[in-house]
Amino acid sequence: MSNAPSDQPQRGRFHLVDLFAGPGGLDLAAEILDIPSIGIEWDDDAVATRLAARLKTEPGDVRLFGPGNLGFEECNVLSGGPPCQTFSIAGSGSGRKALDLVTGFIHRMHAWYEREKAGERGENWEDIQRELDKLDDERTGLVLQPLRWIFEAMLRPRHGGTAPEPFEVIVLEQVPAVIEVWHEYEKVLRKVGYKTYAKVFHTEQYGVPQTRRRAVLVARHDDFPKDFLSPTHQQYRKGVAPAEALFGGRAAWVSMSDALNDVYRHVGVKQADRRAKRFCVVSNYGSGGDPKARGRRESNEPSATVTGKWKRNRIVSADARETEMERLSNEEAGVFQSFPYRYPWRGNDQAQQIGNAVPPRFGVHVLSAALQLDPPGDDVWEKLLRWKPRQTETQDLDNDQSA
Structure with a gap:
């Protein structure tokens, strides 16, 4: 003990x-x-x-x-x-x-x-x-x-x-x-x-x-x-790998794939529910003042801010084809907010709650x-x-x- x-x-x-x-x-x-x-x-x-x-x-x-x-x-x-x-x-x-x-x-x-x-x-x-x-x-x-x-x-x-x-x-x-x-x-x-x-x-x-x-x-x-x-x-900086920014003994920031894989290893998520391929989140919001320039984060980076409108974000494969993939589930978005994978979201507009x-x-x-x-x-x-x-x-x- x-x-x-x-x-x-x-x-x-x-x-x-x-x-x-x-x-x-x-x-x-x-x-x-x-x-x-x-x-x-x-x-x-x-x-x-x-x-x-x-x-x-x-x-x-x-x-x-x-x-x-x-x-x-x-x-x-x-x-x-x-x-x-x-x-x-x-x-x-x-x-x-x-x-x-x-x-x-x-x-x-x-x-x-x-x-x-x-x-x-x-x-x-x-x-x-x-x-x-x-x-x-x-x-x-x-x-x-x-x-x-x-x-x-x-x-x-x-x-x-x-x-x-x-x-x-x-x-x-x-x-x-x-x-x-x-x-x-x-x-x-x-x-x-x-x-x-x-x-x-x-x-x-x-x-x-x-x-x-x-x-x-x-x-x-x-x-x-x-x-x-x-x-x-x-601190995350676009285009800068964690090892390149290492200082003060701080750990690397945690990516979306790191967080999901940690859940898969420890919580017993069924294979069918796992997101196996690298992916890219394409934001519903514009970037840099240009509404057409959608913000993008690949799965080897941290998620962008999870707002109440995260279900509008597209998920595509992180390759040249950019194949459309299934959008984030409540469980995945919750993990990006650091909630447990099976947190019991209830009621209406669960995306806004998350x-x-x-x-x-x-x-x-x-x-x-x-x-x-x-x-x-x-x-x-x-x-x-x-x-x-x-x-x-x-x-x-x-x-x-x-x-």
Whole structure:
């Protein structure tokens, strides 16, 4: 029997609440790290996927909940990935135009917190929420909900408690355009006692077989080490082989074929379901500003960013003929997002769920660093690769009776 991880007592004291939890990328990362979590999600299809994956879920609108609600009283880690469509380059851009407006709301929320703390009267949260509800796209205002949760935890006792219990650690994740919002978050979080770290990360530098950039904000009460969340893999550069770019002892980035072959070796995928030949993914999107110049990635490279429209991408053989091949399956696209091959996608528009999700492997790295756990090793990645939904107590009883 192997010894327990040296940080087992440390991870045992954490309990995570995940706002806008989606189909479960960050919750799955928490499960792999043996950290209890509960996710709030309002999309019925994502909820169906979460329930099939046996992830603890509170269906509903984040705006209708707070840290004082029953079920969240033990949560001392707050995470969240608010809807990103209005901030995304691929979206309408209304969120980017509203960045100045959102910045103003952040500082009004801080002023609300300081007045509440001092027992003074003035603009309260309900006043602010009414104005947020008037924005052209309500999703833009949702990026402020984690800040409301943070301030409410600092102002009011949790369910059954006698004193406020601030979150020990905060982990927020969004598209790169939101880094400006996270920097404004940093300003007010530092004023109320948190140390913060915000940066745009490349997920292929953490073993995800996909080039995907994510803006991450981590806040906690301790200082951050200089090597906080250091990359474990090289950054992908078109036309540059990993060995040519080797530096700092980092591993080569992981290609699509590497990721699929790892699954084939370890998970027992039937031969008929395997993608045997080299292939090329031809993007539905233009490249370099030319809508006719479709982006291309061969299977010996990482996938391009998996968006909610990935099913529109063509798959052709990686040879001169470019023979049309079967398009990606949910399982394959999920693997490129670093989900287990048999993750139980459910409901409608599963492609959108996959494209919107946090890559679990990246989530493992972020949570391990944010919670000051040991760096994840091969045992953690093996656990993620072979993951299956946990059995419920009812299932365990049924299995015992049928044995």
